[in-house]
Amino acid sequence: MMELIHEYLLEPLSYDFMQRALLISLLIGIVCSVFSCFLILKGWSLMGDAVSHAILPGLAAAYVIGLPLLVGAFAAGLFCALSTGYLKNNSRVREDAVMGIVFSAMFALGLVMMTRIESDVHLLHVLFGNVLGISSSDLWQAGSIAAICSAIMLLKRRDLALYCFDPAHAAVIGVPVKVYHFGLLVLLALTVVSALKAAGIILVIAMLIAPGAIGFMVTRSFDRMLMVAVSASVFSCLGGTILSFHLDAATAPLIVVIQAILFLLALVIGKRTSHSRKGEHGSGTAATAG
Amino acid sequence: MSQAFIHLENVGVVYPNGHHALEGVTADLSPGTICGLVGVNGAGKSTLFKSIMGFITPTSGKVEITGLPVKQALKKNMVSYVPQTEEVDWNFPVLVEDVVMMGRYGYMNFLRRPSQADKKAVDEALQRVGMQDYRKRQIGELSGGQKKRVFVARALAQGGKIILLDEPFTGVDIKTEDSLIALFRILAEEGRLMLVSTHNLGSVPGFCDTVMMVNKTLLAYGPVETTFTQDNLAxxxxxxxxxxxxxxxxxxxxxxxxxxxxxxxxxxxxxxxxxxxxxxxxxxxxxxxxxxxxxx
Structure with missing residues (x-):
């Protein structure tokens, strides 16, 4: 038994790159799962999809100008979220269509820029992440963003949950609703940026949706949903990273596969434990991942 | 004469897309009354609600609540809102007691940690509407009338003197409607102002003291007996x-x-x-x- 633990869990820890990989996957596992609870409850899954795709041209532009890549990524993600809101209010097209156009156009622009520009940023790493290749400066940057975002969301979780549940009541008791709306968009962009190096912009979408969906299906109150989401996410992030070391498989995809399995498990448990709840909420949200 | 709880002065709202939702609404609503807000869909009922709730700022005129601008009145927890049944996500993972506790958020610090007084207010509010036995239920597990009572309890826990009710009778049966009306009457008699938007005409004379009839503007406002006439309804x-x-x-x-x-x-x-x-x-x-x- 001890040998098994040693071989499977402790041996990976003796490598520096694995220590960094486990730490970053722990941090982004937490930040993504906390945000995913609000994302699921607000019905913003498509927004997560959009913002993460839209980051690509920001990365390329930042490289050209010589800015830190994360700054460019953050600006592009936020631009996508805000321009979607603006276009929705000032055109006859519905929000989902506007969002679809904005983010796919930005993603396409990013692809064009990436293929034209000679850079040391690998497209495949940007798309699908490279947990095992995290440098200590990556870890420091992304990790601190993830930690700060997690702390803000956990401290303000009651107000954020209220904003998702009943913005009218929030307004009536004097909560600055517009600030919260904008704040959630900023947090979304920051969360995606923090997970960029490790999970990549395609797979982060799954990490932003699955934990919240899992928590939503098996719980009846918000704090429990948060606990289940974070546990499921941390379990799959650490488990996926260690497993990928032994299997010599891509890490982020493995994490997402584990989350999908947990999601199926939650689906079965959720069906058995609550008969009165109708599943209309959770079903439409996972479909956008990809 | 007692001070008006809600003072509307020439209130007009034009949305950014150029839609004129409301024009020239002037009225004073008094405490201790139930006022019905009646009009067709799109007549501006919800726009008027949103102006009182500070959700939108009128493009002309002004709204005052007990003599204060809306923003200040909201900070003092004066206004409570009971949403329409269709507006609420009943699958949301909150328990009955969590919803009622939201009524106390305005009294808590920025971390929203409930004090003993907050817990007591929640207990009392649940008691008041007869929902104390359901406090650990998830909100989707309740009947139509119980769902309404939970949100009324939230308004009571908040302690606001003005309660806005948006279409409170949709999706509830007649018996439930009658018991809700009885509850609203008591709450008004205790000195609150209840502003109830409804398209359910028949129930208006049964429980409203005054009525505001809107269609893009305030067509008529006054006691039900003299205002709720065939001409005004037409x-x-x-x-x-x-x-x-x-x-x-x-x-x-x-x-x-x-x-x-x-x-x-x-x-x-x-x-x-x-x-x-x-x-x-x-x-x-x-x-x-x-x-x-x-x-x-």
Whole structure:
């Protein structure tokens, strides 16, 4: 038994790159799962999809100008979220269509820029992440963003949950609703940026949706949903990273596969434990991942 | 004269897309009353609600709550809002007691940690609406009337003197409607102002003291007896109502000229009786499906 633990869990820890990989996957596992609870409850899954795709041209532009890549990524993600809101209010097209156009156009622009520009940023790493290749400066940057975002969301979780549940009541008791709306968009962009190096912009979408969906299906109150989401996410992030070391498989995809399995498990448990709840909420949200 | 709880002065709202939702609304609403807000969909009922709730800022005129600008009044927890059933996500993972506790957020610090006083207020509010046995239920596990009571309890826990109710009777049966009305009456008699938006005409004379009739502007405002007239209803609803009239010669064999008018939008009907031009509201009593089947 001890040998098994040693071989499977402790041996990976003796490598520096694995220590960094486990730490970053722990941090982004937490930040993504906390945000995913609000994302699921607000019905913003498509927004997560959009913002993460839209980051690509920001990365390329930042490289050209010589800015830190994360700054460019953050600006592009936020631009996508805000321009979607603006276009929705000032055109006859519905929000989902506007969002679809904005983010796919930005993603396409990013692809064009990436293929034209000679850079040391690998497209495949940007798309699908490279947990095992995290440098200590990556870890420091992304990790601190993830930690700060997690702390803000956990401290303000009651107000954020209220904003998702009943913005009218929030307004009536004097909560600055517009600030919260904008704040959630900023947090979304920051969360995606923090997970960029490790999970990549395609797979982060799954990490932003699955934990919240899992928590939503098996719980009846918000704090429990948060606990289940974070546990499921941390379990799959650490488990996926260690497993990928032994299997010599891509890490982020493995994490997402584990989350999908947990999601199926939650689906079965959720069906058995609550008969009165109708599943209309959770079903439409996972479909956008990809 | 007591100070107006809500003071509307020439309130107008034009949305950014150029839509004129409301114009020139002027009214003073007093404490201790139930005021019905009546009009068709798109007449500006929810726009008026949103202006009072600080959700939108009127493009002209002003709204004052107990003499204060809306923003300041909201900070003092003066206004509570009971949302329409369709607006609420009933799958949301919150328990009954969590929802009522949200009414206390305005009294808590920025981390929203409830104090003993907050917990006590929640207990009392749940007791008040008879929902104390359901406090650990997830909100989707309740009946239509219970769902409404939870949100009324939240308003009570908040302690606001003004309660806005958005279409409180949609999706509840007649018995539940009557018991909700009884609760609203008591809450008004305790000195609150209840502003109730409804398209359920028949119930208005039964529980409202005053009525505001809107259609892009305030068509009429005053006591139900004098304001809720056929002419005003025609102006507010245009051709939107079913209108049945039985005049004197159809009703009586004698020369009695009094006739019956029934106005309905397929909810509880409004019945007027009397000579033409001077018909008065009949307070109808509706019973749940005795004798007659459903008439859709």
């Amino acid at each position: 102006a507010a609803f245009g051709g939107m109502l079913r209108h049945h009239q039985l005049m004197g010669d159809e009703l009586h064999d004698d020369p009695d000229a009094r006739g019956v008018t029934v106005l309905t939008d397929d909810e509880r009907p409004l019945v007027l009786y009397g000579e033409q031009g001077g018909q008065k509201i009949v307070r109808t009593k509706e019973t749940a499906g005795e004798g007659i089947g459903r008439h859709d």
